[in-house]
Amino acid sequence: MTPEEPLIRWDWVASHLDEIAMRAGEHIQLTLIAVVVGLLIAFALSLLVLRVPRLEPAATLVTGTLYTIPSLALFALLIPYTGLTLLTAEIGLVGYTLLILMRNIVGGIRAVPEDVRESALGMGYTRSQLLWRVELPLALPVIVAGLRIATITTIGLVTVTALIGQGGAGYLILIGLQRFFSTPLIVGAALSLMLAIAADGALVLVQRALMPWERSLARAASRPGLEPPSI
Amino acid sequence: MSFLGSVAAWIADPAHWQGTNGIPIRVFEHVELSALSVVVASAVALPLGLYLGHTGRASFVAINVANVGRAIPSLAMLVFALLLSIQIGLGLGFWPTLFAMVPLAIPPILTNAFVAIRTTDRDIVEAARGMGMRELQVLRAVELPAGLPIVLAGLRTASVNVVATATLGALVAGGGLGRYIVDGLALQEYERLFAGALLVALLAVGIEVGFGALERASRHT
Numbered sequence: 319m320t321p322e323e324p325l326i327r328w329d330w331v332a333s334h335l336d337e338i339a340m341r342a343g344e345h346i347q348l349t350l351i352a353v354v355v356g357l358l359i360a361f362a363l364s365l366l367v368l369r370v371p372r373l374e375p376a377a378t379l380v381t382g383t384l385y386t387i388p389s390l391a392l393f394a395l396l397i398p399y400t401g402l403t404l405l406t407a408e409i410g411l412v413g414y415t416l417l418i419l420m421r422n423i424v425g426g427i428r429a430v431p432e433d434v435r436e437s438a439l440g441m442g443y444t445r446s447q448l449l450w451r452v453e454l455p456l457a458l459p460v461i462v463a464g465l466r467i468a469t470i471t472t473i474g475l476v477t478v479t480a481l482i483g484q485g486g487a488g489y490l491i492l493i494g495l496q497r498f499f500s501t502p503l504i505v506g507a508a509l510s511l512m513l514a515i516a517a518d519g520a521l522v523l524v525q526r527a528l529m530p531w532e533r534s535l536a537r538a539a540s541r542p543g544l545e546p547p548s549i
Numbered sequence: 550m551s552f553l554g555s556v557a558a559w560i561a562d563p564a565h566w567q568g569t570n571g572i573p574i575r576v577f578e579h580v581e582l583s584a585l586s587v588v589v590a591s592a593v594a595l596p597l598g599l600y601l602g603h604t605g606r607a608s609f610v611a612i613n614v615a616n617v618g619r620a621i622p623s624l625a626m627l628v629f630a631l632l633l634s635i636q637i638g639l640g641l642g643f644w645p646t647l648f649a650m651v652p653l654a655i656p657p658i659l660t661n662a663f664v665a666i667r668t669t670d671r672d673i674v675e676a677a678r679g680m681g682m683r684e685l686q687v688l689r690a691v692e693l694p695a696g697l698p699i700v701l702a703g704l705r706t707a708s709v710n711v712v713a714t715a716t717l718g719a720l721v722a723g724g725g726l727g728r729y730i731v732d733g734l735a736l737q738e739y740e741r742l743f744a745g746a747l748l749v750a751l752l753a754v755g756i757e758v759g760f761g762a763l764e765r766a767s768r769h770t
Contacts, residue, residue: 390717
């Protein structure tokens with residue numbers, strides 16, 4: 319990185335488009351697996367905690383500790399057992415999503431008003447019907463908010479998995495570091511940021527599609543002289 | 550000998566407790582760099598967050614800066630800091646790591662300071678003004694004590710993030726405990742790798758627990 323060297327060489331970018339696309343693909347795949355598996359585990363944990371509140375401190379302690387341990391250290395603790403593999407990367411990445419997701423799922427479901435729950439039970443809903451048709455739809459905004467944070471955090475953390483041989487945008491950053499060549503550094507960092515922004519935007523769209531009433535509520539509320547319908 | 554046994558032997562080896570690559574020096578480097586980053590970030594973020602919270606200005610920015618900060622990968626931040634550091638002639642190691650850590654520590658401190666002041670009961674603030682307190686007195690005697698646990702929570706998040714990023718500092722030839730992880734990975738010396746990771750994990754959890762205790766104490770006073 320001598321002063322004459324430009325910060326970014328566009329000819330390198332043009333000649334490495336295939337590799338950049340491949341690294342983006344790896345990055346998306348690593349993120350998707352982590353978030354989907356994390357969501358499933360966090361969902362199961364949340365249901366358990368909601369049924370057996372006594373377990374909540376233990377669940378918070380475990381997921382909180384996982385969340386606190388620096389990513390590189392967590393991967394390093396796993397390497398002697400699971401090696402430089404996708405499994406090591408995913409165990410770490412999933413571990414980081416659990417606290418955020420569990421907090422939002424449990425919090426979202428707990429925030430459902432008690433009288434809504436009682437009227438559903440009064441109408442003859444079973445417990446699982448209550449969960450799937452009443453509690454989860456009402457908790458969805460909070461859950462999606464957690465999903466957005468978990469996804470953005472994971473996309474940032476995936477860059478670190480390049481250190482344990484898993485590719486992704488972090489691989490480009492490492493190439494840049496090793497060769498002292500700023501172009502791949504910047505491309506890798508920009509790629510990771512753009513993926514985070516795109517994923518967040520996509521989740522907002524998903525949220526709107528899943529919760530059309532949120533928007534109609536807002537529209538109704540903004541119309542003068544018209545009370546928003548109460549759910 | 551089992552793997553964990555050999556890790557324990559590595560940690561117990563007196564040779565790993567001496568010299569510039571010894572555990573005490575590496576722990577000290579890690580803590581020194583992390584503490585310095587949090588202090589610098591606080592010097593910027595605390596006054597700004599408290600001021601914005603007190604006046605209620607720029608609430609959108611103050612609240613959302615933390616979310617933007619989360620989206621910036623720390624590895625990318627480190628790389629930008631490295632470029633900057635080399636451009637201005639400060640080289641590898643300490644400075645680029647510090648340059649990466651300060652911007653990562655600012656958002657949680659700023660957002661929490663802002664929220665801490667904003668969530669103070671506005672009636673109490675008005676009552677304090679009615680009693681003839683000056684703005685600075687209101688901030689110091691009313692808003693700050695009430696919001697202290699939230700301010701401390703921001704410092705805790707920042708500190709834990711900073712300890713994690715300090716680990717990555719070893720990639721740009723920095724010191725600290727990340728050295729053991731990066732070198733252990735490069736040399737395929739898994740005892741060193743695991744011992745380093747264990748120390749980093751303990752440090753991060755220790756900071757989390759310490760700040761948690763501080764937060765609880767600040768709630769009781």
